[in-house]
Amino acid sequence: MSPNHGSMATRRSITALAGAFALAFANQYLFYGHVFGVAYSIFMLLLYAYVFHDRRDRWREANGFGLFLFVVVMLLSFTYALFDNPAFQALDFLAVPTLFFLHIAYARGAGRAAWWDVRLIEDALKHFVARSLRHVPTAFRIMKLSTSRKNGLSNNKTALKVAVGLALSLPLLLVIVSLLASADGVFEKALSSVPSWWSNLPVGETFGRLVWIFVAGILFFCYFWGFVKPGHRKMATVPEAGADDEEQRAVGLRIDPIIMMTLLVSVNIVYVLFVVLQFTYLFGAWQGELPDGKTYAEYARSGFLELVAVTLINFALLMLALTALGEMTTARLRRAISSLLYVLVGCSGVMLYSAYSRLILYEDMYGYTYIRFLVHAFMIYLAIMLIIAAVRIRTSAIPLVKCYIVVSLIAYVFVNYVGMDRIIAEKNIERYRESGKIDPAYLLELSADAVPTLAKFAKNEYPNLKPNLDLKRQTLSYKERGWQSFNWARHAAMKELDQLLDK
Incomplete structure (x- = not known):
């Protein structure tokens, strides 16, 4: 390695460590003693700037899915400044960091996994834990290096050491003097000539902020350096592939086409019988014709969760069957399974509509709540997924896994921004106007x-x-x-x- 290269690498590591502590300082200033608000989105922008400060000319995420995921993360972070819903704030508290770690693993990860590949989760976890922890000693070595490396001039070396010593001693002195002043009245009196703010420093808060900055700075650096020096790369970049190959790798499950067709025939027989019976009263409830003499409340509650659960099971069957569909060796077998899948999607649609109609009826009787709104949204989401699955049955050119990931992220952002509390209030007011309740x-x-x-x-x-x-x-x-x-x-x-x- 040339001297120039070594010097550049040293400067890069010192810059990264200094940036990590600057980010940590901003982090404690924005969050220490404060609830989440506009500061959350500001910090996320600073965090992105730090993680990519050395890659300004080579952002893999600057187009396609990387840019899309960046927009999703930032939109979700802005919800803390725009909305006040506690449920979504709790969910976003988990969703934003998770999506951020996946995004960075996709953009800079050692594994270079495709964004639809389940191995991206493994790579994100490795960077978050293993590759970060291995660089904790690195941070301290760089601290030592920053004070001991030769700059060619002894005066510069000495000045650098003095500056680092002052930077480390100042916060420590503040804590020590405040502690001594609190412990000894005579010492405190001796400091009476010093401005009053010196002796009244909040010791606990100052110490807490310093610990926060130190720990967060080390963690930010270790996470970043894990991408700069990831160690051995065991995962190769996933090559481009067709939809069938892509879904088989992503799902990772295999089932014989004949077994799949037998399974579909069996469940479809039951589903068709159910749908035939369902149609005898599915639309009758809206004209007051309820089955078995049930009340509106009993009808609305009966079978709702079961119908949703069955629809979810059908999605699992669809994923398995579409995987099998990619392994077909004969056109006849492919057409047979495709037909059975259309029946499955159709029956699932009827079940979903039945559950949806029961939920609307229940809301008309008992009002609108968070849970009922979210169930509404989830059922609409399932309906969109069914439509995508139906199109995928028709043509293998549709990348099902990719579509599901993108639609899921868009749906989650949308439900954050749609204004759930406002809609619930409006619906309850409409109900009051109609029923007086x-x-x-x-x-x-x-x-x-x-x-x-x-x-x-x-x-x-x-x-x-x-x-x-x-x-x-x-x-x-x-x-x-x-x-x-x-x-x-x-x-x-x-x-x-x-x-x-x-x-």
Whole structure:
């Protein structure tokens, strides 16, 4: 290795470590003592900038799926600044880091797995744990190297050491002096000539922030350096392939076509019988014709979860069968299984519609809630998946696994942004207008996203809701107000409530 190359590598490692600690400083400033808000999306942008600061000219993710996944991650991170739904905030707390790690593993991973390949998860986990941990000693070696490497001039070397020593000693001195002042009154009195802020430093917070910065800086560096120096590469880049080969590798399961056809015939016989019976009263419920003399509530509840479960089982069968379809050796066998799959998709569609109609009926009777909304969304999602599967049966040119991944990510982002709380409030208000029934206590449980709709409703139609909204305002007023935690939904809600209740 040439001296020039070694010097460049050293500078690169020191830059990476310095960037990691700068990112850690930003991280504690944005999050220490604050709830998630606009700072979350700011940090994600800083994190992306750090991870790719050495690859500005070679971003594999700058096109195609990499760019798409970047947009998904950022849109989900912005929900903390735009919306206030606690359920989605909890889900996004898991989803954003997970998608970020998968994205970076795809863009920079040692395995170079295709984005639809299940091995990408394995590669992401290796980078997150194994390849990161192996570089913990590296971080400390670079710290030592930054103070001991020769720069050609002894004065520069000495100045560098002094600067590093001052940087390390200053925060330590702040903690030590504050601790001594708290422990000894005489010492504290001796410091009386020092500005008051010195002796009143919050020791616990200062120490906590320093530990936060140190630990986070090491972790950020180790994660980044695991991509720069990943060690041995055991996974080769997956070559381009047709849809059939691609799905067989992704699913990883094999089943004989004849066995598959027998299985499909058996389940389809049962499904067809079910659908025939279902049609005898599927549409009759809307005209008051219920089966077996059941009440609306009994009809709506009966079999809903079972129908959804069966639909999920059918998806598993579809994936297995489409894998078998790619292994067909005769056109006759392919046509036979394709026909059986169309029957399976059709029956699944009828079951899904039946479950959907029961859910709508139940909501008309008992109102709209988080769970019922999410089930609605999930069933629409399943219907789209069925349509994709039906097209895939017709032509093998459709990459089923890729379509499912992309549609799933789009669906999750969409349901984050559609405004679930606002829709639930609007639907319950519509129900009130039609039936006169409403549950004010449940409306109070909705997040700040629904408050503008509820405030308008209380002002124009239901003044009895104002005491509930006053309680809601008190709850929102307790939220932390630092700019890092700014949330548009909470801001808009407080503005609406102040206008409504302070008149």
